[in-house]
Amino acid sequence: MDRFEISTEDDVVRARTAARRLAENLAFSLIDKTRIATAVSELARNTLVHGGGGRMVIGEAANGTTTGIRCTFTDAGPGIGDIDQAMTDGFTTNSSLGHGLPGAKRLMDEFKVESNVGQGTCVEVIKWK
Amino acid sequence: MSEIPILKVGPVLLVSVQTELNDRVATELQESLLTRIKATGATGTLIDITALDVVDSFIGRVLSETAKMARIMDTKVVLVGMRPAVAITLLEMGLDLPDVEAEGDVEAGLKALGYALRELAAENGEPTAPIGPRHQDTRRNGQI
Numbered sequence: 627m628d629r630f631e632i633s634t635e636d637d638v639v640r641a642r643t644a645a646r647r648l649a650e651n652l653a654f655s656l657i658d659k660t661r662i663a664t665a666v667s668e669l670a671r672n673t674l675v676h677g678g679g680g681r682m683v684i685g686e687a688a689n690g691t692t693t694g695i696r697c698t699f700t701d702a703g704p705g706i707g708d709i710d711q712a713m714t715d716g717f718t719t720n721s722s723l724g725h726g727l728p729g730a731k732r733l734m735d736e737f738k739v740e741s742n743v744g745q746g747t748c749v750e751v752i753k754w755k
Numbered sequence: 756m757s758e759i760p761i762l763k764v765g766p767v768l769l770v771s772v773q774t775e776l777n778d779r780v781a782t783e784l785q786e787s788l789l790t791r792i793k794a795t796g797a798t799g800t801l802i803d804i805t806a807l808d809v810v811d812s813f814i815g816r817v818l819s820e821t822a823k824m825a826r827i828m829d830t831k832v833v834l835v836g837m838r839p840a841v842a843i844t845l846l847e848m849g850l851d852l853p854d855v856e857a858e859g860d861v862e863a864g865l866k867a868l869g870y871a872l873r874e875l876a877a878e879n880g881e882p883t884a885p886i887g888p889r890h891q892d893t894r895r896n897g898q899i
Contacts (some may be wrong), residue, residue: 635777642809643775660808660840664848667811671778715849729812729848 627685632673632699641670641682648684648695654755662695662753665730669699669749672726677701677747687752694735694754702746709739757787763795765878767868769861771803781817788821792830799868800825803861805836815850823854833857835864 628648630641645666649659666682673680680701687696706712715728727749731737736752758780762769768791774780792800802818804810810818822832834857845852858864865871 635779639775639777642811646808657840657843660838660844661847663809664811664844667809667813668848671811671813726812729850732847732849733844 627683630682630684631679632670632682632701633679635674638667638670638674641684642667645684645695645697648686649753652686652693652695652755654695654753658753658755661733665733665751665753666697668726668730669697669751672749673699673701673747676706677703679703680746687754689754692754694752696750696752699749700746701748705743705745705747706739706741707743709741713739757784759784759787761788761791763791763797765870765875766796766798767865767870767875768792768795768797768800769803770801771806773806776807776814778813781814785817785821785824789824789828792825792828797830799865799870800830800832801861801864801868802832802834803836803864804834804841805838805860807841808838810837810841810845812848812850815845815852819852819855822856826854831856831868833864833867835859835861 628644630644631637632641642663646659646663649662654662670682673682678701680699680703683698685696687694713728713731727739730751734751735754738750739747741747758774759770759772768788770784770788772784788800791797807814818834822834825832832855834855836859837857856867858867865875
C-alpha cells in the first residue's frame, strides 16, 4: 500500500502517474491502464477541489485468484449532501463539468462512496484484471 | 506565459504538448494560445496531444473550450494525435469533446485547416520547388 498526499495540482498528476505505474506492474492492458489513471485523476481532483485536499491510498487488491488495483481517497472536507445527485452526469457545484464521480464509476469495476456532511468523504474504487 | 511552446508556422499556430498537463498548465496554455491567436491573426491552430496518456474531464473541457473560444475569434482548432485508449476512455466517461475537430496526425490536421506543408513554407518565403540537387542525391541514395 502506498500513500499519497493530495494538496496541490501536481499531487493530482503524481497520483495518476502512480496508479498508471502500478497498473503497468500488474500487467493491466493498455486501455485499462488508461481507464485507471483517468479515474484516479478525476477522484484525486475531487479530493483537492471539493474536499480541500486529502490523501490517496493505492495498492493491490485480491479476490480469489483475481488481482486488481484498489484506490481509496479520503478527505476531511464539507462532505457530499446528496450522493445520488453528485453521481448524476453534469451535476456540479463549481465550474467543472460534473463528470468526475460518474465518469470514474464508469471506468472502474467497483465504486463505493461514503460521506458525512461536515466530516468528509471517502471514495473507494477497484479495477479487476 | 505558458510553459508549452506555441510555434507560428505561416498562418498556423502549432502546439505540441510534451509535458504532463496539470490543471494550471492546461489553463495557462489556453490563455497563452488565445493571446497568440489574437496577436498573430492566425487562421488555424493545431494542438498535438500524441504524448498525453491521460485526458480527463478537466483537460477535455479545457481543450473543448479552447476550440470554441478560438472559433469565436475566427480561428479553427484541430486536435491531432489522440491515442486510441484516450479516445475510448473519454467516450466511456460520457465526454465527447463537443466543438473539437480531430485528425490523426499533424499532416492530416494541416490539411483539415486547408494547408499543405509546402504552402506554409511558401507563405514563410522559403523556396519550395524544385528541391535542390544535393537533396535529390541524398534521397536517391536512400540516406534520409
